[in-house]
Every structure is written in structure tokens, then in C-alpha cells.
Amino acid sequence: MLLAIDAGNTNVVFALVDPSDRANGIKARWRIATDPRRTADEYAVWLSQLLSLEGYDRSQVTGVIIATVVPRALHNLQTLARKYFGGEPLIAGQAPVEWGIQLDVDEPSQVGADRAVNVIAAHALHPGDLIVIDFGTATTFDVVDYSGAYKGGIIAPGINLSLDALVTAAAKLPRIAIEAPVSTSVIGRDTVSQMHIGIYWGYVAMIEGLVGRMKAEVGRPVKVIATGGLATLFEKQTDVFDVIEGDLTIQGLAMMWDRAHI
Template identity: 75%
Template sequence: MLLAIDAGNTNLVFALVDEEHRIRTRWRIATDPRRTADEYAVWLHQLLELEGYGRPDVTGVIIGTVVPRALHNLEVLATKYFGHQPLVAGQGAAEWPIALDVDEPHNVGADRALNAIAAHAKYPGELVVIDFGTATTFDVVASDGAYRGGIIAPGINLSLDALVAAAAKLPRIAIEAPDDPHVIGRTTQSQMLSGIYWGYVAMIEGLVARLKTEVALPVTVIATGGLATLFDANTDVFDAIEPDLTIQGLSLLYRRSVPAA
């Protein structure tokens, strides 16, 4: 099976993926570029055993990262503990199989290109992929699979952190869908939740509407990332939710780069 590693700014996701691109299991750990290959190995070996797997079950490794400082230790993990030279998404044999039709293609984040690959493989036509991560990104994918650009906005947790840090009397609150559908809050906490949550819903709907106008063709809107389901109940802007789009993109890229795998 393939060990797919998605190294994001906040978390790293390790997933075992079979030949049919089905995710058998996944684990998440906080991103820390200082974490060594040995530390990863101890943690991951224990989790593999808990799920009934061992290191010999891993037949290949691919890494997608937006944190360059984390890459070296992940490569050492793959070679030292799994005996495989990993592919790195966007490099060498794992060069992008899609056009990056933007002014600075070398600056496109690996996660965004991987999302585009996976979304295009699963859905026809013009696409908008919204990824709710550390940042919230909106990416336009053409019907031929080309990445056309998009939008980067602060993630909802970043927005909340900035609000709490800048206003001494505001408490930290949990991000959740409000129980009350009214936007007028009656307490400090409910007012904050209304501003963060409904403000974010308004941003999503407004930006998607503008993207659809610019694309000027029928568009399928796909949401991914851990917070996608948080908004789904209170907006009809999403046509589909794909929680594991980046991992699926890593799997597809690996199989295309190593045809015999």
C-alpha cells in the first residue's frame, strides 16, 4: 500500500491508500519542522500496529508539502524506516501532470495542485475547489484539468486568533455552527460567533458568486478540509464535499508517476 503524507501548515496527515485509491486508515499530527525522522517512526510504527499493519505493508511513499523545512525529515523517514525513496509532489518523476496556468506556477502550493488533480479526476467540467485549512483557498480548475488560479483568504481559526489577540476583553470561543439562526447576538460570545461564522458564510457565498461570474460557465463547487462540513448545513453553495481530496491527489499522482505500482 501507498503511504501518502500531506504536510500542511497546521497538521501532517499520514494515510495508507490501496491500489484502488481507497484510504484504509489515516493519522494526523501537529506540524513541527523540528520533529525528526526517528520521532515520526516511533509514533507511526505504533499506529500501524494498532490498525493491524506493519512496515512491510508500505510499498511506496509520496509526500506533498507546503512546509519546506519539514521535507528532509519526512524523506529520511521514508528511506530509513520504510526502505523506499519517496516521491515528492511537483518534483522529478512526480512533476505535475496538469498545466499550472498562472503567472507564477512555481509558487502554487502542492496542496492546491493536488486538490486540482483529484477534483478533475472525479468531476467533469469547470470546478471551484474550496479548501478549509490554515488559510481558506478557492481554486479554479478548467474542464481540461488546468489550474487557473484562485483566491487565498485567512482561515477561520486564524481570523478568530487575530480577533482575540487584538481585543483584550474578548474571550476565546469554539468555532461551531450557531444554534440560533439569528445573526443578532445577545451575549459577547454569541456576537463573536455570529460575526465569525456568518461572516465566513457570507464571504464564501460572495466569493463563489464572483468566481462563477468570472468563469462564465457552469461550475461545480467542491469543498474539502476539516471545516468543510461545519458550513455545509447553512449554505447551499457546495455541490460536493470531499474531505480527503489532497490525499486522493497524492494517490493519483503516485500511480501516474509509477505506472507499475
């Protein structure tokens, strides 16, 4: 079994993957809040209990691959792999698992590991030109051409960040849950409904507007792939997504692992 680790700014996702099972390779997944101070021992205690609850054991993990956008978290995750899973982990983007795709941007070294991994998986799963939208701490829009090259994209504040900024800066506004408004009306009758409309429908309008502009700039038919924990929040309220791939980053890590072991 492969342990794939995606360390983001908000959460670290651990997934147990069976590389031999192409149809349903992801057997379990867990997430924990990102904290660069969390030690390998703390990770091990938490993860061992969760593996046991799912009917697995640490001894079944024969490899570890890590992608991270939080450099300070990497050392403890590497130590986890070495100390508790008995081997040197692979780090996405570093030998022997370099990206293997063209990063056709001005500063390739600054492309986030999660975005590069998403591009790899999206191109492998879907032919043609693509826009990959990842709903995380930030919402990222990535353009992938038909050859699999990463052509650039957009970084926008995530919807949670947008709400946090609004509530923090406006003393009288309450904290609300992020959810689709009950009504499709965009004229709110009270403070809370107006906030829901502004956050939710404002975000939908941003997604649709940016995707429309990106498609016009690409100038060819484009498929839109959505991923990230909040992608399903918008699924029923817009037709901008062609496909939702909830585990795109984990799938990409598994593909990179396979490529390194051919």
C-alpha cells in the same frame, strides 16, 4: 500499501492507501501537528504505534509519496521514508511525479503543492469547470477549467486564524469554540453570541460572496468542491457546495503515485 503524506502548515496528514482498491482505497489516516523540528525517528515511533493499532505493519508499506507546503519539514519526512520504509519517496511536483497539468497563472512555481494536488484529484473525479475550496490554515479557492488547467484563485485567512486574530487584538473578548450558532439570528444578545455570529456567519457570507463572484467571472456552469478538515462545519448552513471530498489531497497523491507507476 502506499503511505501518502500531506504536510500542511498546521498538521501533517499520513494516510495508508491501497492503490488497487479504487472504491475504498484509504485504509487509515492520522494527523500530527506540523513541527519542522520533529525528527524521522519521532515520526517513526508515533506512526509505528498507529499502524499497529489499525492492524498493519511497517513492512506492508511499499511506497511513500509526499506533498508539502512547509519546505523545512521535507528533509525529516524523506529520512523517515528512507530509514524506516526502505525506499526513496516521491515528492509531488518533482520528477517523476511532475504536476502534469497546466498551471495557467503568472507565477506557476509559487502554486502550493496541496493546491496543485487538489486540482489534479478534483478534475479526475468531476468533469467540467470547478471551484475547489480547501479549508485549512488558510482557506483557498481554486478555479479549474474543463480541460483540467489551474486558472488561479484566492487565498483567505482560515477561520481559526480569523478567530485568533480577533481574540489576540481585543483584550476583553473570550476565546470561543468554532461551531455553528444555535440560532440562525444574526443579531446577538451577548458578547459570546455576537462573536459566534461574526466568525461563523461572517465566514459563510465570505464563502458565498467569493464563490458567486468567481462563478460570474468564469461565465460557465461551475461545480463547487469543498475539502479540508473544516468543510463539514459549513455543510448544513449553506448550499454553495456541490460536493464535499474530505480526502481530496490524499486521493490526488494516490493518483500521482499511480501515474508514476503505469
